[in-house]
Amino acid sequence: MTIDSRSAVSAGVADRGSAAFEGRAVGESWGRVAARSKVRGELQHAADEALRPCLDVVVTRSTRPHAEILGVDAARAKAVDGVVDVVTGADLHALLGDAIFTGPAFADQPCLAVGKVRYVGEPVAAVIARGRAAARAGAEEVAVDYRELDPVHDVDAAVRGAPFVHDELRPSVVFGDLAHLRGIRDTNVNYEYVLRHGDPVEPPPGSVTVSDEFWCPPTHHVPIELPFTAAWRDGDRLEILSTTQTPSYVRQSVADLLGLPLASVRVRTAPLGGSFGAKMYDRLEPLAAALAWTRRTAVRIAVSREEAFLLTTRHGAAVTGSMTADADGNIVAADADVRYDTGAYADVGPRITAKSGMVASGPYRIAQAHVRSRCVYTNKPSAGPFRGFGVPQVTWSHESLVDELARARGEDPAAFRRRNLLREGDVSVVGTPMHSADFVGCLDAVTAALDWESPLERPTGRYRRGRGVAVGIKAVLTPTISNAVLQLNQDGSATLLISTVDMGQGSDTIMAQIAAEPLCLPEGAVRVVAADTDVTPYDTITAGSRSTYHSGNAVRRAAEAMRDKLIEIAAARFGVAATDVKITGDGLVSTQTQQKASIPELLHAHFGARGTTLTTEADFRTTWQPYDKRTGRSPQVTEHWFAGAAAAQLTVDTATGRVHVEHLAIAGDVGRAINPALVEQQLTGAAIMGVGHALFDQLVFDEGQIVNGTLLDYQLPSIHDVPDRITPIVVENPHRTGPYGAKGVGETTIIPLAPAIANAVRDAIGIRFTRLPLTSERILDALAAQEEPS
Amino acid sequence: MSTEITLLVNGERRAVPVDDDDLLLDVLRGLGHTSVREGCGVGACGACTVLADGHSVSSCLARAVRYDGAALTTADGLPADDDVVEEFVAARAMQCGYCIPGFVLMTHELLAENPDAGEAEIDAHLEGNICRCGTYLEIRTACVNAARRRREAAHTEKESA
Numbered sequence: 001m002t003i004d005s006r007s008a009v010s011a012g013v014a015d016r017g018s019a020a021f022e023g024r025a026v027g028e029s030w031g032r033v034a035a036r037s038k039v040r041g042e043l044q045h046a047a048d049e050a051l052r053p054c055l056d057v058v059v060t061r062s063t064r065p066h067a068e069i070l071g072v073d074a075a076r077a078k079a080v081d082g083v084v085d086v087v088t089g090a091d092l093h094a095l096l097g098d099a100i101f102t103g104p105a106f107a108d109q110p111c112l113a114v115g116k117v118r119y120v121g122e123p124v125a126a127v128i129a130r131g132r133a134a135a136r137a138g139a140e141e142v143a144v145d146y147r148e149l150d151p152v153h154d155v156d157a158a159v160r161g162a163p164f165v166h167d168e169l170r171p172s173v174v175f176g177d178l179a180h181l182r183g184i185r186d187t188n189v190n191y192e193y194v195l196r197h198g199d200p201v202e203p204p205p206g207s208v209t210v211s212d213e214f215w216c217p218p219t220h221h222v223p224i225e226l227p228f229t230a231a232w233r234d235g236d237r238l239e240i241l242s243t244t245q246t247p248s249y250v251r252q253s254v255a256d257l258l259g260l261p262l263a264s265v266r267v268r269t270a271p272l273g274g275s276f277g278a279k280m281y282d283r284l285e286p287l288a289a290a291l292a293w294t295r296r297t298a299v300r301i302a303v304s305r306e307e308a309f310l311l312t313t314r315h316g317a318a319v320t321g322s323m324t325a326d327a328d329g330n331i332v333a334a335d336a337d338v339r340y341d342t343g344a345y346a347d348v349g350p351r352i353t354a355k356s357g358m359v360a361s362g363p364y365r366i367a368q369a370h371v372r373s374r375c376v377y378t379n380k381p382s383a384g385p386f387r388g389f390g391v392p393q394v395t396w397s398h399e400s401l402v403d404e405l406a407r408a409r410g411e412d413p414a415a416f417r418r419r420n421l422l423r424e425g426d427v428s429v430v431g432t433p434m435h436s437a438d439f440v441g442c443l444d445a446v447t448a449a450l451d452w453e454s455p456l457e458r459p460t461g462r463y464r465r466g467r468g469v470a471v472g473i474k475a476v477l478t479p480t481i482s483n484a485v486l487q488l489n490q491d492g493s494a495t496l497l498i499s500t501v502d503m504g505q506g507s508d509t510i511m512a513q514i515a516a517e518p519l520c521l522p523e524g525a526v527r528v529v530a531a532d533t534d535v536t537p538y539d540t541i542t543a544g545s546r547s548t549y550h551s552g553n554a555v556r557r558a559a560e561a562m563r564d565k566l567i568e569i570a571a572a573r574f575g576v577a578a579t580d581v582k583i584t585g586d587g588l589v590s591t592q593t594q595q596k597a598s599i600p601e602l603l604h605a606h607f608g609a610r611g612t613t614l615t616t617e618a619d620f621r622t623t624w625q626p627y628d629k630r631t632g633r634s635p636q637v638t639e640h641w642f643a644g645a646a647a648a649q650l651t652v653d654t655a656t657g658r659v660h661v662e663h664l665a666i667a668g669d670v671g672r673a674i675n676p677a678l679v680e681q682q683l684t685g686a687a688i689m690g691v692g693h694a695l696f697d698q699l700v701f702d703e704g705q706i707v708n709g710t711l712l713d714y715q716l717p718s719i720h721d722v723p724d725r726i727t728p729i730v731v732e733n734p735h736r737t738g739p740y741g742a743k744g745v746g747e748t749t750i751i752p753l754a755p756a757i758a759n760a761v762r763d764a765i766g767i768r769f770t771r772l773p774l775t776s777e778r779i780l781d782a783l784a785a786q787e788e789p790s
Numbered sequence: 791m792s793t794e795i796t797l798l799v800n801g802e803r804r805a806v807p808v809d810d811d812d813l814l815l816d817v818l819r820g821l822g823h824t825s826v827r828e829g830c831g832v833g834a835c836g837a838c839t840v841l842a843d844g845h846s847v848s849s850c851l852a853r854a855v856r857y858d859g860a861a862l863t864t865a866d867g868l869p870a871d872d873d874v875v876e877e878f879v880a881a882r883a884m885q886c887g888y889c890i891p892g893f894v895l896m897t898h899e900l901l902a903e904n905p906d907a908g909e910a911e912i913d914a915h916l917e918g919n920i921c922r923c924g925t926y927l928e929i930r931t932a933c934v935n936a937a938r939r940r941r942e943a944a945h946t947e948k949e950s951a
Contacts, residue, residue, distance in 0.1 A: 041825020
């Protein structure tokens, strides 16, 4: 029961302490920022802050999956003691018009239903009251008159045709490439991505093809901190405090909703108690903003866990896939038809559909690949981003298929993958080359950790043992923008202004280290300010493992500009050329005259005052080349790639159907680890979340209604579900434009996790599972079917 | 019905008026102890854990009126040099940190009952607390080290006595 220390690191790591790195921050496992106050619970999260008196808002939710709203009777609700007001979607629509339809890809979701409800649990009316208890009591009393419509719950039924969840498609203005979809009617498919690489040919003689139909169920993020938003008017401005990963997005969305200038909307965040994609884009903010603004009052929305389950989910996805290898064991063709169930509102589903479609055939050299990836409306709660952004669902398919293909050829699954994996410089099927994505290094690391080459002890009784491996690929979100403002204080401490949100991934620590490096500042010297759109500059989003690279680059540039400023000031003071001045842990030094000045001395003399600040700023932007509409290909579809691998050794109890993971090895190519301890925690934490997805974690629906939406019913990994042994392996192939070579890590090991476990189960009991999760019931059923004489 | 009850919160006597339905969770948060957190509302995640007379309680399920006169401990009220806190910090047993105060108090309860607790006892005692960031290995290490520290301290005390 141990975490192994960094048991393997691939070649190519830049030397620490070399001339390129002045400071002693990058590559060091500095303690997590606010570690002690987190342990003692003193760190203030959004709902912990003392606010001005707020009215509480609780919504009345739809009890129908698909229905017209004929009327809302709020009379009884308004009579409840403490209830101040009841607001419907029709009320807000009358005041704000179609602006109440918001969303990152499609402007299709109203904060309160207008005319129709599209899932069980959709907000229909908002009850504003003094105290949460009164608001809840009021919400119970709102009577809604419905005319039921035929619902559609199954993703494939929705693809085939009526009933339609929306009368017409409403792409948002955010993405110009979706504009052509506006007004399209009579479909539930709101987006389709197609990849065509190479020409289809007859499989050559001696080739082997495997195919199957895969399913990943919807799941929930369940960050333990519940979503919370408060909003109030401050004169002609609106202020919001919210649990969000996307403060810059929320500011724009709320400004659009209310027709306000950006400067009139302030969105403030506090450290998040986890998120994993649950707290981004439009969640509680549009409703809180609309109520606070139109009712000229301060409101607070604190949802229960049961309500949080309805706010967003991870897409369930069906994949019909096939793969062909030629007689020499090279993958020559891959085909994937992917259907993402995005629920009643598209959210960012169309982006997930495209970005996951690009990698649906895996990180392999493949002569001919065809992918069709569709985003499909159904009458269920909206699905949105979740750690991995749709890629774990397609990885479930391609890593199961690759495993079967190797077995069909009688070949070791690791060796088969190794031959076919993309290498540095290879161009993937989507047309973009590989760099700093060492799939082979990750595969080698995890298989070595499991001692893959040595024979496995395979008992033949009740407990059967097996080993499995899987590899994953994901593109980083591109194009995006990050900004950083750095204030160096006269005493040598620094204040960093960025809109990256620390939600447990450790960005405050990582960014402090990147800022400290060029300035040779010690641990603890850099304070990172929590995102506040009045103060911190624009950042696209904190998501998709993008912050270390993007915000990190902006921070590095701001810190290097600061170093150059200090050198200039010191050169003037020393009377030497700037090229003669170096910065060290003790301050600035002239290599020519040996004159020295610490940062406090230098800035005190420069400004003639104590407590002064020196400021620099920088931005960092990535660009892409949009993919060709016909082929889905682009020479620059992403700024960089994530590469990860997982290998599992486990036993299956054939009496109970339980899986026991004995050893789990996980590896990710992070370019360069800014903080190796934090990287290992991300690798391990994502893997433990992945164990849940592999074995039990799922949202269960009945006629579109979530039936396990409480933590009594929804199973999450506990301390008992942790494998006996976990080996996190940091693979480092520095990225040429990463800050000190670094890339992100938050999603890397969740991507291959479920197929690695299923492949090990296949190895143990000879059964291929195509539907997640591998519950004990499912395993027992399959074992029973295996025993039946055919 | 509103009743005035007295709670001894982290050693400080607090008189609070409560309604019969008021949850201990909300009362403690109202007194400023925001280390006590609602994660599920059904006693299934452990984020709202407090100690009442040394025993762990899911404060999201506990009616405050039942705790009149009880000595309550919240993580934010632990002493500055608390041994369990020290071991959690040393083991890096936190990511977002939201659930950690609950684990810290569960560890206190366990070690008060059984300073010889090994990994199996630790796992059994912490099984009701959820860390969604997946920091379980570090938490277990912190707990093992806190137990060792507790035993060593007891040993030193015995020697010097």
